[in-house]
Amino acid sequence: MPGCCSDCAACWAAWRASWERSVKRSSLTVCMEPSHADWGLLTDTRRGCWSILARAATIGHRSSMRFPHRRLASMLRSRSAALAVGAAVLVTVVVANQPHDEVIGHPQSAAAASTVRADHRAATPPLRTLQRRVEFGDASAAHSGAPAIAADTGILIDLDTRSIIWERNPHLAHAPASTTKLVSTLVALVNYAPDRQVTITADALHQAGDETVMGIHAGETYPVADLLAGMLLISGNDAATALAVDTVGMDRFVAAMNAQIGALGLHDSHFTTPVGLDDPAQRSSAYDLAAVATVAEDMFPTFRQLVSTIDMQLPAAPGHPGFALHNLNRLLSLYPPTIGVKPGYTGNAGPCLVAEALREGHHMIGVLLGAPHLYSDMRSLLDWGFTQKGLRPMVTPPPAPPPPPPARRPHR
Numbered sequence: 001m002p003g004c005c006s007d008c009a010a011c012w013a014a015w016r017a018s019w020e021r022s023v024k025r026s027s028l029t030v031c032m033e034p035s036h037a038d039w040g041l042l043t044d045t046r047r048g049c050w051s052i053l054a055r056a057a058t059i060g061h062r063s064s065m066r067f068p069h070r071r072l073a074s075m076l077r078s079r080s081a082a083l084a085v086g087a088a089v090l091v092t093v094v095v096a097n098q099p100h101d102e103v104i105g106h107p108q109s110a111a112a113a114s115t116v117r118a119d120h121r122a123a124t125p126p127l128r129t130l131q132r133r134v135e136f137g138d139a140s141a142a143h144s145g146a147p148a149i150a151a152d153t154g155i156l157i158d159l160d161t162r163s164i165i166w167e168r169n170p171h172l173a174h175a176p177a178s179t180t181k182l183v184s185t186l187v188a189l190v191n192y193a194p195d196r197q198v199t200i201t202a203d204a205l206h207q208a209g210d211e212t213v214m215g216i217h218a219g220e221t222y223p224v225a226d227l228l229a230g231m232l233l234i235s236g237n238d239a240a241t242a243l244a245v246d247t248v249g250m251d252r253f254v255a256a257m258n259a260q261i262g263a264l265g266l267h268d269s270h271f272t273t274p275v276g277l278d279d280p281a282q283r284s285s286a287y288d289l290a291a292v293a294t295v296a297e298d299m300f301p302t303f304r305q306l307v308s309t310i311d312m313q314l315p316a317a318p319g320h321p322g323f324a325l326h327n328l329n330r331l332l333s334l335y336p337p338t339i340g341v342k343p344g345y346t347g348n349a350g351p352c353l354v355a356e357a358l359r360e361g362h363h364m365i366g367v368l369l370g371a372p373h374l375y376s377d378m379r380s381l382l383d384w385g386f387t388q389k390g391l392r393p394m395v396t397p398p399p400a401p402p403p404p405p406p407a408r409r410p411h412r
Helices: 009-025 036-057 069-075 079-096 110-123 177-191 202-208 224-234 237-245 250-263 286-299 301-307 374-387
Strands: 153-158 163-168 197-199 221-223 311-314 323-326 338-346 350-359 362-369
Touching: 153 286, 153 374, 163 374, 177 224, 177 237, 177 250, 177 286, 177 301, 177 338, 177 350, 202 237, 221 224, 224 237, 224 301, 224 311, 224 323, 237 250, 286 301, 286 338, 286 350, 286 362, 301 338, 350 374, 362 374
Parallel strands: none
Antiparallel strands: 153 163, 153 362, 197 221, 311 323, 338 350, 350 362
């Protein structure tokens, strides 16, 4: 302590006693008595905050910053000094209780930092949801002549009129695979600024596993925008898990995903992870995924930019390396009108794709889940949809199969 020694317990105890007496004598109302834990944190951080206390104390006594502790009690008899020092102590309590990455010059062990981060997450307010109900018109007026599609479930929507022009079991519960990340992305876009920094933990990487990863490592720090790029372009499970675990925690993030589905007026989905790995309790539908993609496209330019990008370079920055990302959505190259959105695959789900296309001012979105001929069928379906708007087909339909040979009459 100034005027004595930096780690003198007796000086610190005397300082605390003087502060308590001064507060009792003053009209200062303290909203919360510092606990023993708070005083311990103050002791740990007093080196960084002493200048604040010393400057405040000089309001009542314009002497040197370095004063003996025996003069502190007399200085605090001034109400202005007591108020100033009391306020400074409260500031110190707040600073001492900040997470590790917000306290400058105060090293912590990895375990302590993890505990502080967990406590900080528990104190964060609930995640917001985007309140916007989505409904698509009835398919009763759907056109005939659609191509043959091999898929468990699917839907094609004319976004100009928000009407369904083709469907197959659109509300059937189905494993969504990595199209789940559309919902994870929507939750992140609603709640996090693109430049918010996220420090990756080993816990997040452990929960993500090693299938389909962006390649991030524990201890690295990334802006939310980079993690979203890793999720949407190369379907990085590590990026998606970090956005959940290293912000508010997995349980709260997944709860926000399900709350967001409800806020959109959708009823077919339930999520247990932000990545889409197979889980018997995790399900969605072609209808719900089309609605989520439509809202994200309508509301967030960042989303539109990412899902329409074929190749992206993320430059290296302090705290993380650079990345070269290539979009896994092959339809961006196979069908030029395509402007997004996201493929997926797991053993239970099979090949899945949410795709959006824009041609001559007309806008379509299609979803196929469990589709063995995923890209060829989606290309044919979207192209057929545009012909219903009066446009010429871009995709040559497959030749009709030859007629079967005539049956031979049996010899008599």
